[in-house]
Amino acid sequence: MTVPPAPWALLAEVTHACPLHCPYCSNPVELVRRSRELATADWERVFGEAADLGVVQAHVSGGEPLLRPDLAAIVAAAHRAGVYTQLVTSGVGLTATRLEELVKAGLNSVQLSVQDARAPGSDLIAGRVSYADKGRAAGVIRAAGVPFGLNVVLHRHNLDHLPEIIALGAAWGAERIELANVQFYGWALRNRAALLPAREQLDRAKATLAAHRDAHPEGGPELVWVMPDYYEGVPKPCMGGWGMRSITVGPDGTALPCPAAYAIEGLAPPNVRDRSLSWIWTESPAFAAYRGTGWMTGPCGTCPRRETDFGGCRCQAFALTGDAARTDPACSLSPDHHLIRDLVEGLHETAVDGGESRTAATVPSGFVYRRPT
Ligand code: SF4
Numbered sequence: 001m002t003v004p005p006a007p008w009a010l011l012a013e014v015t016h017a018c019p020l021h022c023p024y025c026s027n028p029v030e031l032v033r034r035s036r037e038l039a040t041a042d043w044e045r046v047f048g049e050a051a052d053l054g055v056v057q058a059h060v061s062g063g064e065p066l067l068r069p070d071l072a073a074i075v076a077a078a079h080r081a082g083v084y085t086q087l088v089t090s091g092v093g094l095t096a097t098r099l100e101e102l103v104k105a106g107l108n109s110v111q112l113s114v115q116d117a118r119a120p121g122s123d124l125i126a127g128r129v130s131y132a133d134k135g136r137a138a139g140v141i142r143a144a145g146v147p148f149g150l151n152v153v154l155h156r157h158n159l160d161h162l163p164e165i166i167a168l169g170a171a172w173g174a175e176r177i178e179l180a181n182v183q184f185y186g187w188a189l190r191n192r193a194a195l196l197p198a199r200e201q202l203d204r205a206k207a208t209l210a211a212h213r214d215a216h217p218e219g220g221p222e223l224v225w226v227m228p229d230y231y232e233g234v235p236k237p238c239m240g241g242w243g244m245r246s247i248t249v250g251p252d253g254t255a256l257p258c259p260a261a262y263a264i265e266g267l268a269p270p271n272v273r274d275r276s277l278s279w280i281w282t283e284s285p286a287f288a289a290y291r292g293t294g295w296m297t298g299p300c301g302t303c304p305r306r307e308t309d310f311g312g313c314r315c316q317a318f319a320l321t322g323d324a325a326r327t328d329p330a331c332s333l334s335p336d337h338h339l340i341r342d343l344v345e346g347l348h349e350t351a352v353d354g355g356e357s358r359t360a361a362t363v364p365s366g367f368v369y370r371r372p373t
């Protein structure tokens, strides 16, 4: 069995409840109901155990974590344990008073999401009017002087707005903009046909990004490009390797090596209500299942890149082939690569409404919005 290094990060999904309805939602298809959420005291124990294991950073996420009335107490528990905390938020409900309360509790940074550069496009993807709330939240974060990152999921309906998105991040005062090309598992897989861009569109966006970086070698926000693995022929080193860097604890205490791994059948994930985080990390079968390289079969087993990309993404392998132990179909060496190659090769640009003229009434065909269960 591979002996794991100390985990670096904890993703604390304190609730799955969310005011937005994004079609690319990364939360599981079956959401955890509010009545099953961990209590404040459970989170306090989890953060203490995480710190003992070596975790240095917690992403306090959801859903929308601001929907937890005890969020400041949760953040304070992480802070007391000595863990750096980042709030991951839609911005809906982030008032100056609420942020002040969180900062006093020990919050270290905020990551705000926005769905597009302008209100019509952003509200359309979010499935409700929310862009103005996000602008207000950005002002509140900047006024508080807290380190501020902006996250934008990129897809067919906003990739052409990249220059405006970058300008928006700079105008809102973000120090970092994460340009996260949509990943297709969970709810997003249901919307793949409506979200997947064509290669020409992605190439244009990459050229825009390179030109922007050349024109602003030092100034402006740091731009982080999360690769669109459907087009690269090489898989992403998902999660930095299964069970190697990060622990996700879901709203009901389910512990997973990856937030999307709820969907992997047969994994039998442990729960922090029953087990210590130390046991979960070092001894649980779920965390050991795809750790290291011993589990690899097929082309990964002898591939020189197996210590670099760890065979790609287990959740994507499961979602597309039904077997999480297969090589990620995003890899050009995978016997299942045709599942992705045939899809993207057959895809060519069709006119996409630029968003400026869109209203919430013109939902792109095929969109399935996320709704609470
Ligand atoms: Fe990575 Fe496996 Fe593909 Fe090699 S065969 S590049 S290890 S996914």
Ligand code: FES
Pocket: 185, 238, 239, 258, 259, 260, 261, 312, 313, 314, 315, 316
């Ligand atoms: Fe779960 Fe990649 S998203 S391993």
